[in-house]
Amino acid sequence: MKKPTSTARLPGTPAELCIHYDGTKISLTRIREVIKASGGILSERFGHLLLRLERPPRARQARRLQEGLNAISGVLEARISATGQLRIEFDRQRISSQALQQALAGLGLPVAASSYTGSPGSAPYGDTAPGPDGKSHGALSGASSEMRCALASGALLALGAAMDAWLPAAPPWLAWACYAAAYFFGGLHTVREALENLRQRRFEIDTLMLVAAAGAAALGSWAEGALLLFLFSLGHALEHYAMGRARRAIEALAALAPDTATVRRDGQLVELSVEQLQVGDLVVVKPHERLAADGFVVQGVSSINQAPVTGESMPVDKRPVEDPAQARAYPGAVEAISRVFAGTINGSGALEIEVTRRATDSALARVVRMVSEAETRKSPTQRLTDRFERIFVPAVLLLATVLLFAWVVVDEPMRDSFYRAMAVLVAASPCALAIATPSAVLSGIARAARSGVLIKGGAPLETLGALQSMAFDKTGTLTEGRPRITEVRPAQGVSEQELLAVTIAAESLSDHPLASALVQDGRARLDAGTAIPAASGLRSMTGKGLAATVAGQPVLIGKAELFGSGGEAPLDASTARVIAGLRESGRTTLAVRMGGRDLGAIGMMDTPRASAQAALQQLRQLGISRMVMLSGDHAKVAEAVAQQVGITEAWGDLMPEDKVAAMRELRSQAQVAMVGDGVNDAPAMAHASVGVAMGAAGSDVALEAADVALMSDDLRHLPFAVGLSRKARAVIRQNVFVSLGVVAVLVPATIMGLGIGAAVAVHEGSTLLVVINALRLLAYRDPMPTVTKAQEAA
Incomplete structure (x- = not known):
């Protein structure tokens, strides 16, 4: 981000900043969050649109649609994720939200019914596609339809092949009819996308498959053409199904909060929808019920399972606030023992809580919205593969054109040259490469969110997985924060x-x-x-x-x-x-x-956290070789705490601007993360490679300011986040290696005579392989839980 500039203003008018930024390094949404965390307000001139497409596009199709959206006058930034999450930042003076929705319809983008349009400063959470049960029915029905068509194509292909092999006396037109029907079902969804590609003047893999299948039919190879379309449609149906699993893992978060709440009004208990809850309402929570809103306990004692929001493994005891009036006046200062969150599960005691946030502003709602937006943010590897494809695809098309006219130079029929050129195009299409990184990033973000860790996009996910240095604020991070x-x-x-x-x-x-x-x-x-x-x-x-x-x-x-x-x-x-x-x-x-x-x-x-020493030891085992503690306390105090938690470098007597200078110095030596509370440490976090905030569930500023937010204030979630990021980075590298390796092997093989059917099978198989490999992240577990327990016991 470049240095902000300001213009002269009249007395009494608000100060204004103009920020110039590099869109390849930071998104407009991230800038919006940082501005809000710093206390600034974005002009109402700029709108924020968060939508869910009814059917997730394929990776290359998503990029094409994204380019089309960015070309619309008034659109500042548009991003589409692999699961169909669409985020648009736009200028209201140049285009209205209604005109933008019409433009989306013109591009053939079917938007889910419950989407959100709003200003950057007031965006509620984006439960934009799931139905009442938390599932995305449009995407599921689309994937099911494609799967049914693929299976029908396969069955008809097998029937035609059986007639050719075992019923030689049958009329020839019967086998041909089976192959033709297999063409119809196998190419039904492919034709729709190919026509859309041609309308946008693009030559994509879908168009290529149809050309190859048509060419096979023209050459009389109906069975081979039907096999091509069957394998292609089956591969993409399986890909959509697998990506749907990752999508549902995120959407399941939106289904955690109940739809209704029991509210005490005028001495009576009434049941209301959560959308009707107002700040200050008293909500009665029965034993073992899910909480409907964020707030603080005013009556009753119980334990609450906060795992759905904060990832804490054990229920947390809750008791009433000592002074409800003070808690009402300063809800952000309410102690954790009295603060509760929507979506968490009450224990055996009845509670009465006072609502402090509307349903659209709850911690859970904000997490769901931010995770949805994080899907659309590209990682460094994804940007690299995008640049590679821009060079690779034209090179492949040039090679295919040369091979198409090989019969002019080589003594072979034109049919063989055409067949080889089509096979090379199929083999070289980088579909697996296009989905390799987004699928891993999506799965990593979904897995982290399920355990109370919010990772805002592929860039912090990859960076956190690569760094070897960390800086920690002392108060509230390594210590309890209760001196x-x-x-x-x-x-x-x-x-x-x-x-x-x-x-x-x-x-x-x-x-x-x-x-x-x-x-x-x-x-x-x-x-x-x-x-x-x-x-x-x-x-x-x-x-x-x-x-x-x-x-x-x-x-x-x-x-x-x-x-x-x-x-x-x-x-x-x-x-x-x-x-x-x-x-x-x-x-x-x-x-x-x-x-x-x-x-x-x-x-x-201030007492050091009980989990600090164990967590830092886990980080060392994960490869974090340098840890530095930054503190505003006297150097002697900082050194005493550092010695207790096991940190060898302690920098004390630091003012906020000194912490920023310290981060600049550390970052000049290597990539470094800054771990703090996200409020007082926000400036230092902004200068770190990755900013990590603890206890973000109870702090709006921490949620906005950090690249990675630990929803609870348990430091043990940090090794989990680092371990998951390292695993995700390894999966991304594996996927890219497999994607490029398959292309490197298939292209020469097809030039040497490998058939289209085999090329399609390997091509689609590699695409499915990288998606399945990415989905392994959804099952990631902390590899060292027993170490933590043993260290705590010691």
């Missing part, structure tokens, strides 16, 4: 109660996690009846601390480095010594000043 007060050290002449009261008063104004911990632990340490003074005028200094007015006096709370800079007086000697000692013992420290007097220092400690 506790360990020491309260008041200055001479100041009581501990005074120090805590001033600190609580100022920190109560902030929603920072550290502030919440200070307030919660500080109140527990206060003596009963201790008054907390009034506070106002919060001013946050990112990465350093905060300033406020408490009891009419200015208060400054933050790192020691905050004092003695920016016009502030340095800390007194005694407070500075206390902070130095606390840092040596690995504590996070805060100094407190009120007026011109230092009140003392507070030491805090």
